[in-house]
Amino acid sequence: MADYALMNQKLFEGDDATVRQLTEEALAEGRQAMEVLEEGLIAGMRVVGEDFKYNRIFVPEVLLAARAMKAGMAVLQPLLTASAADTSAGTIVMGTVKGDLHDIGKNLVGMMAEGAGFKVVDLGTNTSDDDFIAAVREHGADILGMSALLTTTMVYMKTVVDAMTAADLSHVSICIGGAPISQDFADEIGAHGYAADAGSAVQLFKRLVGDRVRA
Amino acid sequence: MLKVTARPLVEALSQRPLLSDGAMGTQLQLAGLEPGGCGEAWNLDRPDEVLAIHRAYVEAGSDCVITNTFGGSRIMLERHGEGERTVAINQAGVRIARRAFGDRRGFVFGDIGPFGGLLEPYGEMSADRVAEAFAEQAEALVSADVDAIIIETQTAIEELGLAIRAAKAAGAPCIIASMAFDVMRDGVEVRTMMGVSPEQAAELMVERGVDLLALNCGTGIDMLKAADTVRRYRSVSELPIMAQPNAGQPELENLQVVYKQPPEEMAAALEAVVAAGARIVGGCCGSTPAHIRRFREVLDVLCEREAGAR
Numbered sequence: 001m002a003d004y005a006l007m008n009q010k011l012f013e014g015d016d017a018t019v020r021q022l023t024e025e026a027l028a029e030g031r032q033a034m035e036v037l038e039e040g041l042i043a044g045m046r047v048v049g050e051d052f053k054y055n056r057i058f059v060p061e062v063l064l065a066a067r068a069m070k071a072g073m074a075v076l077q078p079l080l081t082a083s084a085a086d087t088s089a090g091t092i093v094m095g096t097v098k099g100d101l102h103d104i105g106k107n108l109v110g111m112m113a114e115g116a117g118f119k120v121v122d123l124g125t126n127t128s129d130d131d132f133i134a135a136v137r138e139h140g141a142d143i144l145g146m147s148a149l150l151t152t153t154m155v156y157m158k159t160v161v162d163a164m165t166a167a168d169l170s171h172v173s174i175c176i177g178g179a180p181i182s183q184d185f186a187d188e189i190g191a192h193g194y195a196a197d198a199g200s201a202v203q204l205f206k207r208l209v210g211d212r213v214r215a
Numbered sequence: 216m217l218k219v220t221a222r223p224l225v226e227a228l229s230q231r232p233l234l235s236d237g238a239m240g241t242q243l244q245l246a247g248l249e250p251g252g253c254g255e256a257w258n259l260d261r262p263d264e265v266l267a268i269h270r271a272y273v274e275a276g277s278d279c280v281i282t283n284t285f286g287g288s289r290i291m292l293e294r295h296g297e298g299e300r301t302v303a304i305n306q307a308g309v310r311i312a313r314r315a316f317g318d319r320r321g322f323v324f325g326d327i328g329p330f331g332g333l334l335e336p337y338g339e340m341s342a343d344r345v346a347e348a349f350a351e352q353a354e355a356l357v358s359a360d361v362d363a364i365i366i367e368t369q370t371a372i373e374e375l376g377l378a379i380r381a382a383k384a385a386g387a388p389c390i391i392a393s394m395a396f397d398v399m400r401d402g403v404e405v406r407t408m409m410g411v412s413p414e415q416a417a418e419l420m421v422e423r424g425v426d427l428l429a430l431n432c433g434t435g436i437d438m439l440k441a442a443d444t445v446r447r448y449r450s451v452s453e454l455p456i457m458a459q460p461n462a463g464q465p466e467l468e469n470l471q472v473v474y475k476q477p478p479e480e481m482a483a484a485l486e487a488v489v490a491a492g493a494r495i496v497g498g499c500c501g502s503t504p505a506h507i508r509r510f511r512e513v514l515d516v517l518c519e520r521e522a523g524a525r
Contacts, residue, residue: 055399058410063337099251101294104333104408126251151465151500152250158470179434180465188467 002026004039007072011044014064016071023072033079037117041072045115049199059108062198066111073114088119090209093135094145095123097156102149105178108198109145116202129156129163136164136172142209145201146191148178158189165190173208177201224322224362224389225426227278228455228494231518233322235279235459235497236272237507241474243268243283253295255287258307265308269315275504276511278322279495280315281365282308284356285328288348290340294331302355309359324365324391325356327378334373342377349381356385363389365457368432370395370407372419379423391427391457391495392420396444398435405436405444413444417451429457432499436460437476438484445491455494462501474501482509489517 002025010018019041026036048065051057092113096106103125110120121139123131127146136144144164148154157176164170175193176186186194193208195201227233243254246264257265269280286292287308289301297304305325312323330348332340356364364387366378375392382390394416396405406412413430420428428448430441441460448456463476481498488496496514498506 053400055401055404055406058406059333059408060337060410063333099249101251101331104338150250152244155470156250182467185467188470 007040008044011068014068016068019068020071023075033076053197053199069115089117090142091119092143093121093141095127096125096147098128100148100153101125106147109201112198112202129160133167143173145175151180161190233278233495236277237498237502266311271504273315275507280312281324281326282312284308284326288352290330290348305355306359322362324363325361327366346377349378353381353385365391367393368395371409390425391429392425393429393431395432413447417448421452427455431459442487442491445493449492457495458493459497459499461499478506478509482513485513
């Protein structure tokens with residue numbers, strides 16, 4: 001019997017070797033890759049996200065859990081890809097804005113989003129509006145995510161929002177985050193969403209993609 | 216030659232509380248530094264601008280100024296293509312800060328900021344490389360004759376430990392270790408991004424032999440939260456404490472970010488921070504010479520009271 005509760009627990013503990021092993025075992029006993037992904041990995045990451053949001057755990061624990069999730073994902077990936085079914089929850093292009101080299105929070109959001117089944121295209125730090133737009137077009141992104149730590153670089157997000165509109169990409173949802181960012185700032189620059197932490201960001205992505213499907 | 220081991224900073228602190236300075240980064244930007252630009256390179260390329268900022272703080276009443284070397288480790292400077300100039304940038308930073316005092320007596324704190332990433336196993340950076348970068352920076356600062364090394368805006372115990380060790384090995388006359396705490400969701404508890412509590416930080420600092428426990432910056436840390444945190448440090452150690460909170464929270468005005476806590480408001484809460492046990496006070500992000508001037512007035516009153524009580 002695949003023990004998903006144990007898998008969730010080992011993922012939470014950041015035990016990547018055991019998560020990999022449990023993933024392999026679940027597949028060996030005939031479980032579907034999609035089921036293992038949902039119940040073994042994504043369900044575990046959901047708890048990690050919640051606990052992070054409520055300050056029960058901190059960045060180190062989240063990073064180790066995300067790494068354990070990746071270990072399980074590496075086992076599942078070939079099967080998920082081969083099954084040809086569209087398993088992706090959506091595509092997110094993300095990066096830290098121009099002039100800003102901080103990426104810890106952005107990486108955390110990327111890992112959590114991958115953990116929730118999104119395809120994440122990470123453009124790294126110091127990303128210009130042109131680079132964001134080119135990647136959004138190339139990957140047919142559903143969501144553009146931008147991060148900034150500095151109060152001086154966060155205003156560049158407005159430049160990107162305007163450039164996205166000018167480039168006829170206003171159908172792509174723009175989400176922003178970072179220590180100095182607030183919902184007020186998101187509203188002011190015309191971004192579609194803001195989240196205060198990585199777990200909330202994933203909930204936001206899901207909601208925005210859901211809205212797009214319904215629209 | 217025998218090195219003189221007198222420590223005028225520790226001596227001065229036993230006499231009276233000292234005033235540090237306010238923000239450097241926001242002042243550099245006012246002087247024209249581009250967002251994301253390498254402010255530390257100005258120590259070599261535009262030293263007069265840096266000197267003018269330090270001078271404004273000294274004229275406002277700062278007893279201590281912090282060198283413009285926060286992002287001055289080789290790892291940080293390499294991100295701007297300035298790695299080659301690491302030693303020169305740090306040494307120039309100390310010289311400029313010293314010049315700002317002119318004939319006045321003052322203390323120069325050589326600033327070491329975070330290396331800007333995550334250590335293994337959480338990130339990609341090896342402890343050896345970070346230790347090497349901190350050692351190089353600490354040696355450059357000490358060789359240019361700082362009164363203390365201040366290790367600022369730290370969030371991880373491991374990185375803090377590496378920086379303290381580097382400062383010790385470089386022979387820093389005094390070591391100040393400063394953490395950036397954030398207020399948690401409940402609005403009460405404070406931890407660093409990496410989950411470190413004030414008590415945990417203080418225990419490590421004491422164990423590694425720093426001279427001052429400090430806190431700076433941090434999301435949601437206003438003067439009163441700073442006072443709380445000072446008390447928590449005090450519960451662990453009797454060492455002198457330094458506090459440099461931000462000038463309130465960043466707010467948006469016409470798409471420009473401003474820190475709006477006025478000097479009067481910040482200064483009004485200064486007494487609480489000193490009463491909690493802070494022996495050096497100053498400001499972090501958004502604080503200006505105007506804030507420091509008001510701090511000076513408040514601190515002078517407190518100093519007089521302290522002298523009177525003695």
